[in-house]
Structure formats: structure tokens, C-alpha cells
Amino acid sequence: MEKAKVFWTDMRCKTGDSLLHKMDRLIKKAGIEEIDFNNKFVCVKVHFGEPGNLAFLRPNFAKTVCDKIKKLGGRPFLADCNTLYVGRRKDALMHMEAAFENGYTPLSTGVHNIIADGLKGTDDIEVPVKGAQYCKVARIGRAVMDADIVISLNHFKGHENASFGGALKNIGMGCGSRAGKMAMHNEGKPEVQQEVCRGCKTCAKFCAHNAISFNASKKASIDHKKCVGCGRCIGTCNYSAISNNVWSANDILNAKIAEYSKAVLDGRPNFHITVINQVSPFCDCHAESDAPIVPDIGIFAGFNPVALDRACLDAINAAPAIASSILGERDHKHTDHGTDHFIDVHPATNGLTQLTHAEKIGLGTSQYELIKVK
Numbered sequence: 001m002e003k004a005k006v007f008w009t010d011m012r013c014k015t016g017d018s019l020l021h022k023m024d025r026l027i028k029k030a031g032i033e034e035i036d037f038n039n040k041f042v043c044v045k046v047h048f049g050e051p052g053n054l055a056f057l058r059p060n061f062a063k064t065v066c067d068k069i070k071k072l073g074g075r076p077f078l079a080d081c082n083t084l085y086v087g088r089r090k091d092a093l094m095h096m097e098a099a100f101e102n103g104y105t106p107l108s109t110g111v112h113n114i115i116a117d118g119l120k121g122t123d124d125i126e127v128p129v130k131g132a133q134y135c136k137v138a139r140i141g142r143a144v145m146d147a148d149i150v151i152s153l154n155h156f157k158g159h160e161n162a163s164f165g166g167a168l169k170n171i172g173m174g175c176g177s178r179a180g181k182m183a184m185h186n187e188g189k190p191e192v193q194q195e196v197c198r199g200c201k202t203c204a205k206f207c208a209h210n211a212i213s214f215n216a217s218k219k220a221s222i223d224h225k226k227c228v229g230c231g232r233c234i235g236t237c238n239y240s241a242i243s244n245n246v247w248s249a250n251d252i253l254n255a256k257i258a259e260y261s262k263a264v265l266d267g268r269p270n271f272h273i274t275v276i277n278q279v280s281p282f283c284d285c286h287a288e289s290d291a292p293i294v295p296d297i298g299i300f301a302g303f304n305p306v307a308l309d310r311a312c313l314d315a316i317n318a319a320p321a322i323a324s325s326i327l328g329e330r331d332h333k334h335t336d337h338g339t340d341h342f343i344d345v346h347p348a349t350n351g352l353t354q355l356t357h358a359e360k361i362g363l364g365t366s367q368y369e370l371i372k373v374k
């Protein structure tokens, strides 16, 4: 397969320019104007950020993308779907409040927010997935599927099960309804290492399924009959006492994310933009954002989400670890996988399985040509 073109710009800005202007030039150069937006509904998939997290993308980036789409005649809206876990984005009312609190309002972005799977996360469409190994049908938020065009605006960061989250994670996991997210997560269920557990009970507060209980010594354990495998508790434990050490489960999750991405993108014009800044070790679904693991790198864009994710991953892996981050603490302790900063942070994961499965099912190529834009 021919190499996909991935365009990128760095974070440098001369006086009189701005990163937003650079982003505008980048997406133009990367070909967004080739899409016929005329009077089309355009879903711009974003992550509004869990309140408390400060690493999520500023709404200014979304405004730049939506302004461009409007200039090209399109009718953009910002979209996300509800979460599986307990938090402040688990139904549409809370989710809208969280988006507003984080600055995503029509006043700041010039467009409306739509919670694509409805009030309770049940408004989805069953979409057949061509060539799927695990999800013959994906359950996608209705408003995403009603759109004529899909644009993903992604923040690249780490993830405790998927290893990293880029375009595919934002599209595949992010556009799944609550039932869709459950279907993607249900292969693996975490365990508590009781000798490490301090009995603080934080994990139980974040479990939406009452799956975590405590014994007489205040040690946590997880009831796998109740647990849906959402992985939320893993990141909430400050002592790293909870982990999902089933490699195959994380790999299958990644394969399902690729298959859900295919369900969202197949048959519709699509384009993808990823910002590599504030690369936190955990997802923007966390109500905190730990120190970034590498310095800010730039903005990347292109038509092929697989190549885009691979280019972003390579750029991050080529960057030095920030010494004061979790990566700085853990770097060089795991040497059997070469250089993968996200595996250093989340040793039971391998994000490449997301990309290899995406290639296998025909979503795109991970071979890319990198083109710099000033």
C-alpha cells in the first residue's frame, strides 16, 4: 500500500503568528479543502475533558477547525458520547455541564455541542463492521452516524488499557454509545494486588458497578461477576495496586477500538487532526492530569487515521522523557520492548495492536510520509 501523507507543524511561534494560525495553515495544506462540505452536517469528534483534568484540548483548537469548516460551507458541531464509568460525563446533562465548565460553549467555539448517544447513552445505531473479527456490529452514537462528514480532533496521551489514545481511540471508543463501550471493554477485568493495596477506598468511589469490596484487613478485591472491565479503577489507584495483566484482553480491546473506528468512518468523507501537547500518562477521562511525560511536540493532520496515530506515536517515542513525570520515574526499567514510552508507563499494554488490527481490517496504512508545514 502507498504511504499516507501526514502533515505536521511544530510548537514554535514567531511574534505576529499564533499556533491557531499554524493549525489553520496545516489543515489546509493537509487537504481539508478537498472535502465537499457544502451544506453538510459535520461531526467534529472531540473530548470535552473530565472536569479536574487540565490536559484536554483547549476549545480554541476546536473553534479554528469549525471556523474553517463553516468557511467551506459546512455545518459543524462538536460531539462526544457518554462514558461507561462514574464521572461527570455519564449522561447528557452532566456531560454538557462538564463541556461548558471546560470552556466548550457556543460563545467560545461558535458551534453547538451534541452528546451523540443521547440523554442516557442509549441513543445509538447498530452499524455493521466489514471485515471485523470481534464486533460484527458496532453500537455508535446516533448523531455521529447522522452526520455527513466526520472530522476527529484528537489529543494524544496515554491510556491504562489501550496504551495510548490518539485518533482511533477518540473515534472508536469515543463514538461508541455506553453499550458500545461496554462491548469493547468486556474482555478483561482487573485484579487488585492485595499486598500493595493501602485500603484507601478511592477505587470503590469510581466504580459505577459496585464491583469493589473490602475484607476485614481493608484490602480491596474485585467481583468479576459485577465488573464490566471498564478499567476506570486502574488509573484511580495512586499506589498502582490495580492492574489488568491479561495482555490478550488489552490487545482485544485495541482491536475492537479499530473495528469501531471503521464503523464510524467507512463510506463517509473523514479527516483527522491530532495535537501532541500536555501528553499525560492517562486519558482525559481522568479527573486529574498527571505531569506530561514528554515535551509538547506539535500538531499533525491527514486523511489516514492509522498513519496519523503511527506518526504521532513515533514522534513521542523519539522525544526525551520529562524527568519529573511518571515516565521519568519508570523509564529504562522495561527494556524488552525497545523504546515505547507508553509501555514504560503501562507495562501490560501494547498500543501497536490497535494499529496492526486497523491495517488488517482495511482502515488504513501505518506507512507514512511526514511533511512539515511552517
Ligand code: SF4
Pocket: 192, 196, 197, 198, 199, 200, 201, 202, 203, 204, 220, 236, 237, 238, 239, 240, 241, 242
Ligand atoms: S485505590 Fe488502590 S490502594 Fe486504595 S483501596 Fe483501591 S486498590 Fe487499595
Ligand code: SF4
Pocket: 085, 189, 190, 206, 207, 208, 209, 210, 211, 212, 222, 226, 227, 228, 229, 230, 231, 232, 233, 234
Ligand atoms: S471494578 Fe470493574 S467495573 Fe469497577 S471500575 Fe474497575 S474495571 Fe470498572
